[in-house]
Amino acid sequence: MAAIQALRGTKDILPEEVGYWQTVEDTARQIFGRAMYSEIRPPIFEQTELFARGIGEATDVVGKEMYSFSDRGDRSITLRPEFTAGVARAYIERKLFAQGGLQRLWYGGPAFRYERPQAGRQRQFHQIGIESFGSSDARADVEVIALATDLLQTLGLKSLSLYINSVGQNADRQQYRAALVEYLTPYQNELDPDSQDRLTRNPMRILDSKDERTQEIVADAPSILEYLGTESKAHFDRVQQLLTDLGIAYRLNPRLVRGLDYYTHTAFEIQSDDLGAQATVCGGGRYDGLVEQLGGPSTPAVGWALGMERLIILLQQLQPISASVPDFYLVSKGERAENRAMFLARELRAAGLKVELDLSGSAFGKQFKRADRSGASICLVLGESEVENATVKLKWMATQQEEAIAQTELLSRTDELRQQMLR
CATH class of the missing domain: 3.40.50.800 (Anticodon-binding domain)
Known part of the structure; x- marks a missing residue:
């Protein structure tokens, strides 16, 4: 009888590797705790509607990558593909907003997406992240970015680059989408198949296509920074100034839009030169409309998530962690x-x-x-x-x-x- 093997896209985390995971988790718990972030543990599966409404039906995550099924009650259930929508649902359902002030939360655990497995990317993968609810101030954006930077630097990582952009507010994006579609339409037949599909559904996602010809085309596309309104521009200027004041180096990337529909204003990624094509270690941004979109009160929010698998690859390159030995x-x-x-x-x-x-x-x-x-x-x-x-x-x-x-x-x-x- 043949031995049963693990499913493709899943991985056993063996004892010799667990030390790296524990180091990240312990370091994160200390750094987040000092900033008064409290841990939250949402369920691994939720109603499919939560992710369709929260992430966006036009996104690749909802359209192609979710693990969804009908349970015995004939309800559509989905294994979480990310944490933010579930944390926002908990914030609304458990009335955390009634406590007043900011709600600073952090989380960690597995998530699930059906995509091609590769180094640092699995179908069951793990994230650690933070969400800050209740402040529209640019200082909240910079606080979460600073915490990500502190975590990665404390772990000893080098060769990291912070990229930031603003995707503005809804009115800004509507104007930009129209300009982008107008620019891309003449090139429609030269775009890769996914980008051709996105041209009418989600054109901003074409900006981070990995297809070589599509990248050549978008190189001369209009920049979203040219379409920011007065309020959006002031917010983004403040973010940049605060990062400079804290000595956190950054680079502008007007094509950084992230893959989820709920982002507003600041979007950012921290990338490593040591990961090849899959360079992003941490990504996030502001999502001021998500809580209201999910049925809660109007609540500004900002946060990020980092991929544990990619982070562990970097830590293993950095130094070995000694196995536990008995006294x-x-x-x-x-x-x-x-x-x-x-x-x-x-x-x-x-x-x-x-x-x-x-x-x-x-x-x-x-x-x-x-x-x-x-x-x-x-x-x-x-x-x-x-x-x-x-x-x-x-x-x-x-x-x-x-x-x-x-x-x-x-x-x-x-x-x-x-x-x-x-x-």
């Missing part, structure tokens, strides 16, 4: 010794020490070899004689020195032994 490796032989060893292991773990208990039942010689491979500082040895005398033998792996002490003394010397291990 003690506990070997035992004989039924009474094995039973006592389980008790001691639990007591030591309760005292904050990492203990690996050998469960092989093999000869001491083989257990000692495994103790050496484990990287433990101390091997604890329990045989029948140690059980009789209520002692335990300490064997320092680096020097092979041995010492027999009372078992009760071992538990009282944990702080001293921990300090000795650090020398």
